[in-house]
Amino acid sequence: MSVLSEELTLATVKGVRLGAACAGIKQSDRDDIVVIEAAKGSTCAAVFTRNAFCAAPVIVARDHLGHHPRWLLVNSGNANAGTGQRGLDDARRTCRTLGRLTGAAAEQVLPFSTGVIGEYLPVEKIESALPKALSALDEAGWTRAARAIMTTDTRPKGASRTVNLAGVSVTVTGIAKGAGMIHPDMATMLAFIATDAKVEPASLQACLSDAVDGSFNLITVDGDTSTNDACVLFATGGAGNPELSRQSVDFPLLARAVREVCEDLAEAIVRDGEGATKVMRIEVQEARDETEARNVAKTIAHSPLVKTAFFASDPNWGRILAAIGRSGCADLDISGVSIWLGNVLIVENGGRAMSYTEEAGRAVMSENDILIRVVLGRGSAHQRVLTCDLSYDYVRINAEYRT
Structure with missing residues (x-):
């Protein structure tokens, strides 16, 4: 199932909840921060921009990826890129704040930002809105989250697939944002995908890397690779299937579902390219x-x-x-x-x-x-x-x- 219009109908993923709130980063009348929670025991894979001037949250997220992350903190309206040491400090501070509010270690939080480059992150506004985002956590929060991460996008972007793995129904759902500065060299501007399958970590990373290479890395709007590109895939194990690895008979079925979600999201980004008519x-x-x-x-x-x-x-x-x-x-x-x-x-x-x-x-x-x-x-x-x-x-x- 894939919906590339204003009305998104996305399948829930067991073990994932999403909450959004308005921090007033750039506008005061719309959600602009998202918190995503993955259940304990989830595995996480990610790919990031290769732009040498990568944003502070990309650097911090890379550092935290090996610490069994369970939380994503996303803001729109400010990229926190080109902000030097202060940008790194601000990104780490937001991770500590979310960790304190949820009982997690700061290293279990991956931060992501999108918006204007060269402006400092309004940390206090984000911190003030975090309790509201946490109170809004909901398995059905995908559509609201997809809207909250938009910048110049004209519509939210999301896709879902359901696949049967040895008698167990497994879901893959993802959301993305992006309309300009689109020439991914690893992923897309921002994309967050989750499955309730149980997947061994190295195999999950291989699954995501292959899916990205065959989808997001094959689109372009304007030839500009963003400073903030990132794509994350959580596997919660909530479906109850035996753990998958690359050697598993059912692994190609899951890999195909993940790739199809990525392909749908990638096409939605191109269709919503800034000013695009064709x-x-x-x-x-x-x-x-x-x-x-x-x-x-x-x-x-x-x-x-x-x-x-x-x-x-x-x-x-x-x-x-x-x-x-x-x-x-x-x-x-x-x-x-x-x-x-x-x-x-x-x-x-x-x-x-x-x-x-x-x-x-x-x-x-x-x-x-x-x-x-x-x-x-x-x-x-x-x-x-x-x-x-x-x-x-x-x-x-x-x-x-x-x-």
């Missing part, structure tokens, strides 16, 4: 290896010229051709490359296809979901990247971000 699926086939296929797809996806042409519904296929040519394919034989817009062949034998017409190209470009297929003709590897167009509104939203 979604483009860029599929590269017959590459020498997966890395080459991914590089070609991402070069097309990152091109402002390609993205603005799609916004204008202009089949300016020369921009796609140019992006492929500069993507780094060694010794590319352009005569063996073919390019398709939907089911319309636009390029073959090094130039425009003889069968191509502008009318056919414009018909495809007028659609809201568009497939760009590139066949390199030099191997068997393939990869798909999801992106969106670049509109006037993207510039407006980001020009006005701090006002």
